[in-house]
Amino acid sequence: MKKVLIIAQGKIGKVFLEFLLEKYSNNNFYIIISNDSEIIKLNFGDFFTLHNFEPTSQFLLSPLISYDLYNIFVTMPNERERDEVCSIIRRITKEIPLIVSCESKSQMSEKLLQDSNLNTISSTFLSAKSLIEKVPNIPTIARGFGLNKGEIMQINIPFGSAYSYMSVGSISQRGWKIAGIYRQNNLIITNPNTIIHPNDSIIAVGEPRILNNIYKRISNNKNNFPVPFGNDIYVYIDFRICNKIEIFNIINDALWLHKKIKNDKLIINILNPSNLETLKEIKQIDGKDIIINIDYYTNNIAKKILEDSSKKIGLIVISSEIFKNAKDRRILYKVNKPILKIGKYVRLKEITSALVQSSENSLHIQNIAYTIVDISSQLNFDINIYEFEIDGEYKENISTYYKNLGKIFNKQINIKRSNTKNPILWLLQTNQKIIQFIPLEIELLRSRIFWFVNKNVDYLSLSIDRNPQILLPI
Numbered sequence: 001m002k003k004v005l006i007i008a009q010g011k012i013g014k015v016f017l018e019f020l021l022e023k024y025s026n027n028n029f030y031i032i033i034s035n036d037s038e039i040i041k042l043n044f045g046d047f048f049t050l051h052n053f054e055p056t057s058q059f060l061l062s063p064l065i066s067y068d069l070y071n072i073f074v075t076m077p078n079e080r081e082r083d084e085v086c087s088i089i090r091r092i093t094k095e096i097p098l099i100v101s102c103e104s105k106s107q108m109s110e111k112l113l114q115d116s117n118l119n120t121i122s123s124t125f126l127s128a129k130s131l132i133e134k135v136p137n138i139p140t141i142a143r144g145f146g147l148n149k150g151e152i153m154q155i156n157i158p159f160g161s162a163y164s165y166m167s168v169g170s171i172s173q174r175g176w177k178i179a180g181i182y183r184q185n186n187l188i189i190t191n192p193n194t195i196i197h198p199n200d201s202i203i204a205v206g207e208p209r210i211l212n213n214i215y216k217r218i219s220n221n222k223n224n225f226p227v228p229f230g231n232d233i234y235v236y237i238d239f240r241i242c243n244k245i246e247i248f249n250i251i252n253d254a255l256w257l258h259k260k261i262k263n264d265k266l267i268i269n270i271l272n273p274s275n276l277e278t279l280k281e282i283k284q285i286d287g288k289d290i291i292i293n294i295d296y297y298t299n300n301i302a303k304k305i306l307e308d309s310s311k312k313i314g315l316i317v318i319s320s321e322i323f324k325n326a327k328d329r330r331i332l333y334k335v336n337k338p339i340l341k342i343g344k345y346v347r348l349k350e351i352t353s354a355l356v357q358s359s360e361n362s363l364h365i366q367n368i369a370y371t372i373v374d375i376s377s378q379l380n381f382d383i384n385i386y387e388f389e390i391d392g393e394y395k396e397n398i399s400t401y402y403k404n405l406g407k408i409f410n411k412q413i414n415i416k417r418s419n420t421k422n423p424i425l426w427l428l429q430t431n432q433k434i435i436q437f438i439p440l441e442i443e444l445l446r447s448r449i450f451w452f453v454n455k456n457v458d459y460l461s462l463s464i465d466r467n468p469q470i471l472l473p474i
Contacts, residue, residue, distance in 0.1 A: 157201070224262065232263055350433045
């Protein structure tokens with residue numbers, strides 16, 4: 001349930017609240033601030049709380065501006081009072097989206113108009129727009145487009161959404177597509193590499209039922225993984241390269257994960273089954289949400305993953321052996337899905353903390369931050385950021401961003417910095433049971449021949465198989 005604050009006075013404020021009372025959903029909780037006698041006498045329901053006082057009073061207004069507000073609406077006819085209320089709000093918080101009704105933008109102060117989290121609704125602009133649509137031989141902007149059943153939807157991306165800082169191409173879009181993005185009053189035509197930012201509005205096109213589900217996923221701002229990548233965990237096991245102990249290590253880690261995160265199904269794909277007794281044991285775990293697929297014909301795991309790439313894969317679970325072949329690594333990169341590389345000696349149920357390395361690839365670390373914190377929150381892992389910079393010039397924006405995400409998920413973010421202790425040496429020497437998060441970047445495709453000349457710590461750590469690692473698309 002989202003909390004919405006509405007500060008209302010005057011005719012527009014009254015009509016706005018009347019429409020809201022007529023169409024409101026009990027999925028929201030509304031806090032109303034008004035000293036307008038016409039508004040106060042409206043019949044507010046159970047999901048509305050009315051506060052009767054002068055909104056320009058900072059003493060009375062401040063306690064109602066809380067961190068968990070989804071957004072704030074301000075509709076007041078007096079320009080000076082409206083600007084004062086907006087200024088009070090921004091002194092308290094700069095992050096909560098602010099929607100302001102005004103006659104025209106020119107009435108707003110220049111300082112407020114520079115606020116990237118403030119949107120204005122101009123009555124003059126809306127009236128002129130309605131008039132221009134009546135002029136002949138002028139293109140019109142469609143409102144009830146197509147079947148008028150909701151096949152086109154504009155969806156705001158709140159701060160902390162699973163879709164924040166995701167590339168358009170990394171999001172599973174079966175039955176719907178992201179056609180464009182509105183950002184700070186500009187339209188961006190998307191391509192697979194376009195990154196979605198908090199407070200963007202995406203233009204989604206697709207089947208209405210699917211779009212309604214997408215809206216719910218976007219609006220639910222935490223603990224969504226493996227959404228938006230997909231819904232199911234796909235496990236791949238090749239009997240030719242794994243012994244019985246390794247096979248059940250993979251399966252037991254996948255079963256543990258299946259119980260912990262919000263996936264729908266666990267699909268276990270068995271390739272080249274050569275041991276009938278082991279296969280019989282595996283088949284015993286088949287169930288309603290656990291599916292065992294036996295493949296007698298596909299010889300290569302990477303090829304099988306590529307064949308399955310159009311399915312609702314939210315996470316791929318595999319052994320470390322597949323990463324030894326450069327061709328197979330290229331296929332995994334092309335599929336563009338999260339990958340769990342099972343640890344050889346450490347099981348997931350033994351782990352209590354996660355490691356993120358930050359060095360040359362700091363932008364990539366920021367792009368996958370939300371997913372890292374989401375997974376760690378669901379699995380109850382502590383999060384440790386290891387920042388290694390020889391020159392001691394550490395990137396404050398990375399630690400600040402992770403800490404802000406940590407507040408959303410109520411997770412402690414631990415920052416460790418060093419200009420002497422190389423993280424690769426630390427990984428080779430540590431006996432700690434951890435899970436490491438790695439950005440799935442093109443650098444990982446390089447041949448292992450160049451292992452010793454590569455300075456990318458994530459590429460180098462990929463060869464360390466003791467602990468499990470999760471590779472996340474950027």
